[in-house]
Structures are given as C-alpha cells and as structure tokens.
Amino acid sequence: MATNRTYDQIQVGDTVTRARICTANDLYVFAHASGNINPLHLPNAQWEGVEKKDGPSAPFMWGASLISAVVGNYLPGPGCVYRDQTLSFHNKVKVDQVLDVTVTVLEKLPNNIIRLSTTVKVDDGTLVAEGEARVEAPSQSISYDAEELPSLLMKRHQHFDRLVARASQLPAIPTSVVCPDDSNSLGGAVMAAQAGLIIPILCGPVKRIQAAAEKIGVDISSYELIDTPDEDTAAEKAVALVHEGRVRSVMKGHLHTDDLLRHVVKREGGLRTKRRLSHAFVMDVPGRETPLIVSDAAINIAPDLTAKVDITQNAIDVARSIGIEPPKVGILSALETVNPAIPSTIDAAVLSKMAERGQIKGGIVDGPLAMDNAIDLEAARTKGIDSVVAGRAEVLIVPNLEAGNMVVKELTFLAHAETAGLVTGARVPIILTSRADNDRARLVSCALASMYDYYLRNGAAYAGNEELAAAAE
Template sequence: MATNRTYDQIQVGDTVTRSRICTANDLFVFAHASGNINPLHLPNAEWEGEKDGDGPSAPFMWGGTLISAVIGNVLPGPGSVYRDQTLKFHEKVKVDQVLDVTVTVLEKLADRHVRLSTVVKRDDGTLVAEGEAIVIAPEKTISYDPEKLPSLLMKRHQHFDRLVALAKQLPAIPTSVVCPDDANSLGGTVMAAEAGLIVPILCGPAARIQAAAEKIGVDISGYELIDCEDENSSAARAVALVHEGRVRSVMKGHLHTDDLLRHVVKREGGLRTKRRISHAFVMDVPGRSTPVIISDAAINIAPDLPTKVDITQNAINVARSIGIEPPKVGVLSALETVNPAIPSTIDAAVLSKMADRGQIKGGIVDGPLAMDNAIDLEAARTKGIDSLVAGRAEVLIVPNLEAGNMIAKELTFVAHAETAGLVIGARCPVILTSRADNDRARLVSCALASLYDYYSRNKTAFNGEDIAKAAE
C-alpha cells in the first residue's frame, strides 16, 4: 500500500531511497509509451553502439521516470503535483543494472511547495543523474493499493524470429521425417522445407502421407518418399538414413515419442554416443532478454547424478549453438540452500562444483536455485544470493521430468511463450515436437537442428558471417 506524507508531516532532511532493476521490458514499454523508438535504446535492434561492446542503453529520461515514481509513491507520495524538475545526466544505464533512486527534502516553501534533491546512482555508487524538483505536497493523507494497477503483457517472440532468420542462411539440412501423415506434422515439414531449413526425406506409410498432403492442399511430389509399413519400420528407416550418410537430423512426425526413441537409443544400429541423450525445450518467453532453455522435460524421468551431468552438458551445447556465450545455467530445486533431506539440492551443488572443476564445460553453472531466484534479479537480491547465475539464468536444469514438463507448459500457457524442442546427445539432432504442436513450433525446431548441426561440426555457433564454412 502506497501512503503519502502530507505537507505538515514532511521535515527538512527527510530522505528515501528505492531500488529498481532495468529490464528489457522497461525499454520496450518506454518506447511504446513515449514513441521514442531510437534503436540505441532497444535490446532487439541491430545496434552495435558507439564503440565495440557498447550495446543498447536505457534512454536517460527513463531514469528520470524513476525519480517521478519515488516522488509519486513515497516522498511526498500519492497526491503530489510536480511543478519543476532539473536533471543532469552522467552515465548510461544497461539492462540488468540496478539503480538506487534517492529523494531528499531540502526546503519547505510557501503554499505547500517542497524543494527536493533527486539523485540516481547505480548500486556500485556510479552517479547516473542528479537534479532538483519542486512539488506541491498533498494536504490530506492518501493511500493507493498498487495491486489495483492493471498489469501489462509484452508479447514478443523476436528470439525465434532471429533464430529462423539465422538458420535460413545455412544450407538446408537433410532430414528424415518419421510418419508425417497428419496436417500438423506434414504442414510443419513442408513449411520448413519451403523456408530452406531442411531437405526432407519422408519415411512412413505412403498412402497416409499422400492423404494428409491432399487434405492440407500441398504438393509433396518434389520430396523423396520412402514407403514403410508402420511407425516401427518408419522410425527404423529414418535412423538408418543417418548411418547411410544421407541425412544429418531426424524429425518426429505423427507417432509416439517412444516409438521413435526406441530406434534412436538401441545398441545396434541406433544413434547412441557415450553421452546420455536428453531433451531441451527452447522457449521464447515474452519479456526475457534471451531464450530460456529447460532440460530435461521429455526423456529422462528421474535422472541420477551421472545422467544430470550429461543433461547439463547437452543443454549448455544447445545454448552455445544459438549464440548464448557463455550460458548461465541454474540447477533448480525447491530452495537455494543445500538440504540433505532434499536430494536435488545435493545434486545441484555437485553439478555446480563439477563445472568449477571443468568436468562440465562451456557454461557457468550454479545451484541449487529456486525458480524465482534463478530467473529474477530482485528475488535473488532479496535473498542475498551473490552469483553470476542467480537472477540471470538462461538454462534451467530441472530435478526430474515432471518438474520440467510443468515449468515448460506453465510458460507456454500462462506466460504465452513459444516453444521448440530438440533431442541432443545422439549422433545427430532429433527434432522432437509434440503431436499437438503447430507448424511454427516445428519450423523453429528445424532451425534449432540446423544451428546445432553447424555447432557440432564446427565447435562454434553460426553468426551469419562465415558463409563459406557453413557451405562445407
């Protein structure tokens, strides 16, 4: 509840400080509200900054609005009326930086006017802005419940748009598609092929695939079609094409996941490697500055510690393949301290130390972390967690399949995230989507497979520049 201080209650020297984290959403909301779409201030704009590594920064006037918030909410608070504000700006503000906004009463004037000192600093003490304000303080006590303010939802999926655009620059990846005999799976296959992401070889009952093509009105005569008797033989043939060197990825169509994975993990003729296979959901969550990767929510039901090591390494490799470098990995549990009564907290601590010792490579791993302090900086600061990962996690390693599945579906249906999926740890990426997934999910999953394939062969993410290497 925000409650003001009346003119009579205010004393010279009264001071308040409030902290605020600058988020990507703040910059987008400010751009919409102000009409200022200067790319210097937009996280998704193609802006390299005034010097290397400079990057986008918050508009200086966004920092000025934080002063307005303290005056309007705290000192004097609800009922205050601005009469004057001077500001001098000093340093830029970047996403994820924490600002401390301080308002101090300098003088009480006639007619309920109050002169205030207004200062904005980073939490390391760097001065961002300073000035003075004159406001009319309220005469009566007023309270306002901030919960009454309607919330805003920023629906943005620019991360997936970027990944698809990037993958389109790569040569289309040869892909065996298993049983694309319904509208969703065949439609997604054709969409990915027409986008230049894959060269599909359709494996499945030919009559059913042709019927699906007629139903959705697409011409598949230009694609190779291998007639197979049923789902089992279709999956076996799709996997065999990898060994024959004809394809570099496998895509699940309209069949149960188990029917495909049975052939992926079999000892003779499968796609096994020394590492345990796992699944990674890559999610474009509105408001997040990077995609969020959740692993494993589809294959390993109750993984032990050695399996979690492979799950973590696989997820790190997925993150690196899409340009997150180095990925910040939060190992989730119910709380952020080690508790022997909760085994997942012990596993998380061990995984973190294994990464420190180089047994897990390529990422910054920390745990245990609860979901809130893994992805929200304010929550991490409130609990006093000092970590490179806490509040900034881009990869979330879940304790078991149930937890991962719940988180992924909550982000999809509550936070309006878009989802793509990939199985890694096998000889090639396996595009594993739900039978209920739409064409868009399949399209993005194909883009992920292409980018992961490039990363696996070149040990670096494709950045759209080295076209010659991409063509090899």
C-alpha cells in the same frame, strides 16, 4: 503474391478452400484490433460463468474474417469490394483447431457483382458458419506482394524470428521425417523445407502421407518418399538413413516418442554416443532478453547425478549453438540452500562444483536455485544470493521430468511462451515435438536443429550474416 480473378475470368462453380489454424495469438490480436475483450474469447482470462470449463472459443466474427481473407486474397482477390454478407453460426472454434474456409461462385450478376457461397468448417467436417456474400469483382488484373504489408508493432517472439532468420542462411540439412501423415507434422516439415531449413525425406505409409498433403493443400512431389508399412518400420528406416550418410537429422512426425527413440537408442544400428540422450525445450518467453532453455522435461524421468551431468552438458551445448555464450545455467530445486533431506539440492551443489573444475564445460553453472531466484534478479537480491547466474539464468536444469513438464507448461500457458524442442546426445540432432504442436513449433525446432548441426560440425555457433538476418526480420 496474391493475384486476382477479374469478373470476365470468373465462372460459376469456381471454388477456393484455404486452411487456417486458430491460435491463442489470433484471439489476442483480434481482441486488440476489434476492442472485443469478452473473456469468453481470451485464453487464461479470469472470469466466472458456466462455460468456463470449456475454455476460450474464438469470436464468431473472427471466423467471419477468415472468409474475408479468402475473398480478398483469392476469389475474386485483390481489388474486389464486399457488398453484403449473410452468416449463420453453428459451432464454436477452439484454439489449435484447423479450419477449412471455402468460397464458391453461385451466380454472376450485372455490374460486376458475383454471388458467393461461403462456409467455415473444422477440418473434421463440423460446420462452424455458412452464408452468402455479394462481391463486386475487379475489371483489371491486380497482383499484390504480401511482404509489403507492414508488421505489427508488437512482436512477442522476436527471439524465434531471429533464430529462424539466421538458420535459413545455412544450407538446408537433409532430414528424415518419420510418419508425417497428419496436418501438423507434414505442414511443419513442408514449412521448414520452404524456409530452406531442411531437405526432407518422408518415411512412412505413403498413402497416408499423400492424403495429409491433399488435406492441407501442399505439393510434396519434389520430396523423396520412402514407403513403409507402419510407424515402427518408418522409425527404423529414418535412423538407418543416418548411417547411410543421407541425412544429418531426424524429425518426429505423427507417432509416439517411444516408438522413435526405441530405434535411436538401440545398441546395434542406433544413434547412441557416449553421452546420455536428453531433451531441451528452447522457449521464447515474451519480455526476456534471451531464449530460455529448460532440460529435461521429456525423456529422463528421474535422472541420477550421472545422468544430470550429461543433461547439463547437452543443454549448455544447445545454448551455445544458438549464440548464448557462455550460458548461465541454474540448477533448480525447491530452495537455494543445500539440504540433505532434499536430494536435488545435493545434486545441484555437485554439478556446480563439477563445472567449476571443468568436468562440465562451456557454461557458468550454479545451484541449487529456486525458480524465482534463478530467473528474477530482484528475488535473488532479496534473498542475498551473490551469483553471476542467480536472477540471470538462461538455462534451467530441472530435478526431474515432472518438474520440467510443469515449468514448460506454466511458461507456455501463463507467460504465452513459444517452444521448440530438440533431443541431443545422439549422433545427430533429433527434432522432437509433441504430436499436438503446431507448424510454428516444428519450424523453429528445425531451425534449432540446423544451428545445432552447425555447432557439432564446427565447434562454435553460426554467427550469421547480421545484415541478412535483419532484413529477414
């Protein structure tokens, strides 16, 4: 709900700062809305020029629009009218940078006019833009519900929207969050808590967590904090909370993956089960009918056949937990025929036969398949592959971590897919995202953990209240 300040309520010195992350999607939306298709500002654009090596930067006028948002929503807020704006631009803005936009009242003038100082800075203090604005402040109080704003007609990631809407219908799961002491990790945990997905217990150096909260302007006073001296102790405590029965998932914050998983896989006091741990990327790829699951691109570097059995079973369970039933699983290799010179083709054939005989359960498994004939029906038909899975795969099992990493990043940066991540095979789901992932990735990963937790406890996916889910979309 946006509520304004009237001219009489405003005082000289009043100030508002709001943070905003620059995303690739912002650049695409701005290009469509403004008609500015300068390739300097478009991710993955093909063009020539000396600045190509620097990657895309946001148009300066996109940064200026953030000032308009603070003025229009907060100071003065709804009902105000811009009269003029001066701006000087100093530094470029890159995708995934966090910007702090500040508006300060400098002077009150006749006829409801107020003079404002306006600045945009990267969160490390680098000045992006500065100037002054004159705005006519409203005389009457106005409130506006942002939910009344119609959605954009083009929705690129509807699968994740539905996943979050469905998971939010479940009771929030208690989650130990390890070292949420930077903007992204804390912001994602808070966003997930506000969405009703998790009840966070924040484990880590409290002063650093509180400093991160102040930086992004969130109130964490309602969350339990467990003070630890360092990352290692925080990870140990987060895992111990599972044994104490206080949490049903663990979420990685601002620490290295190895520092967390070392405590997860300990023989004494860890979260091991009989099944091997593996990671699954759940990807919302624009244009696909279902999410796409890729495993394992984060934990198992060069898995042998025994490990691949668990990786495949874990990925099938993740797919089933989000309602893909039965999931069609493609075991990837460089080609679609068995070749003794390429070990991954032999592993793929064995995994397919194991699934056929019930040693891998719950999915339809086929392989070896190359990437093209796993996900493109025309490619499969061209090569004469008669398979329920070929061209329709919803789960991709990669031969090794390197291949998986390439597949995920190609889909992310070339196909504009969104990703969420989950580690399975432990006693509870482990929400494992990159330290560079944004709040959205962490939010969806928490939704995924909630759905997987329900699956573990009930043996089936949460069907959801379709009417509520539709309303939430």
